[in-house]
Amino acid sequence: xxxxxxxxxxxxxxxxxxxxxxxxxxxxxxxxxxxxxxxxxxxxxxxxxxxxxxxxxxxxxxxxxxxxxxxxxxxxxxxxxxxxxxxxxxxxxxxxxxxxxxxxxxxxxxxxxxxxxxxxxxxxxxxxxxxxxxxxxxxxxxxxxxxxxxxxxxxxxxxxxxxxxxxxxxxxxxxxxxxxxxxxxxxxxxxxxxxxxxxxxxxxxxxxxxxxxxxxxxxxxxxxxxxxxxxxxxxxxxxxxxxxxxxx
Ligand code: SF4
Numbered sequence: 719x720x721x722x723x724x725x726x727x728x729x730x731x732x733x734x735x736x737x738x739x740x741x742x743x744x745x746x747x748x749x750x751x752x753x754x755x756x757x758x759x760x761x762x763x764x765x766x767x768x769x770x771x772x773x774x775x776x777x778x779x780x781x782x783x784x785x786x787x788x789x790x791x792x793x794x795x796x797x798x799x800x801x802x803x804x805x806x807x808x809x810x811x812x813x814x815x816x817x818x819x820x821x822x823x824x825x826x827x828x829x830x831x832x833x834x835x836x837x838x839x840x841x842x843x844x845x846x847x848x849x850x851x852x853x854x855x856x857x858x859x860x861x862x863x864x865x866x867x868x869x870x871x872x873x874x875x876x877x878x879x880x881x882x883x884x885x886x887x888x889x890x891x892x893x894x895x896x897x898x899x900x901x902x903x904x905x906x907x908x909x910x911x912x913x914x915x916x917x918x919x920x921x922x923x924x925x926x927x928x929x930x931x932x933x934x935x936x937x938x939x940x941x942x943x944x945x946x947x948x949x950x951x952x953x954x955x956x957x958x959x960x961x962x963x964x965x966x
């Protein structure tokens with residue numbers, strides 16, 4: 719966890735679980751997997767278990783960290799918190815009781831706003847009736863290309879007040895995306911030595927879809943060798959819109 723974050727659309731990160739397995743093309747250059755390997759080498763106790771080498775890697779086995787559950791209580795000032803920047807809370811290996819514990823913490827700290835991002839919304843749908851969904855919790859899905867648009871339909875089935883889409887790394891056109899029931903969309907290119915090229919036309923399509931459908935649009939970065947290699951302006955300006963939550 720970290721109070722303060724280099725991620726443009728949040729203020730802090732909180733990792734009650736760590737580790738994951740690659741599940742779709744957007745995971746190919748997972749920054750968390752790379753970082754976990756470094757953290758393991760540095761002796762960080764949360765990153766000492768290795769995941770399956772076919773889908774995960776050193777230090778990246780899925781693990782629950784009960785000792786991290788009290789962190790949001792200690793942050794007295796309200797924060798926008800990205801939950802599990804180093805994992806996916808709805809991974810099959812995270813137990814249902816632990817997910818319920820994470821939700822209990824979020825419910826008991828209404829001064830904070832929590833951003834949950836998953837590539838596994840089907841499990842969120844299955845668990846939805848067993849979780850409280852307080853209004854300070856936002857749920858988002860990653861949609862990197864057309865093949866993952868079905869995640870949006872699953873997201874819409876969850877009774878959460880604020881739904882968002884992370885189209886990052888954007889790997890293809892999402893023209894015609896249906897944003898009904900969605901409040902916020904983040905788009906961005908990939909960064910790192912193996913980054914895949916972002917076509918500006920794909921970003922403009924998403925911005926225009928957001929404008930047409932009344933959805934807040936946030937453009938995070940063009941990507942490149944480094945996250946800030948090519949800046950984050952689109953058509954001469956920054957796009958930093960944030961969602962306006964509606965009652966669940
Ligand atoms: S779901 Fe997220 S954390 Fe998990 S491997 Fe994919 S990109 Fe990494």
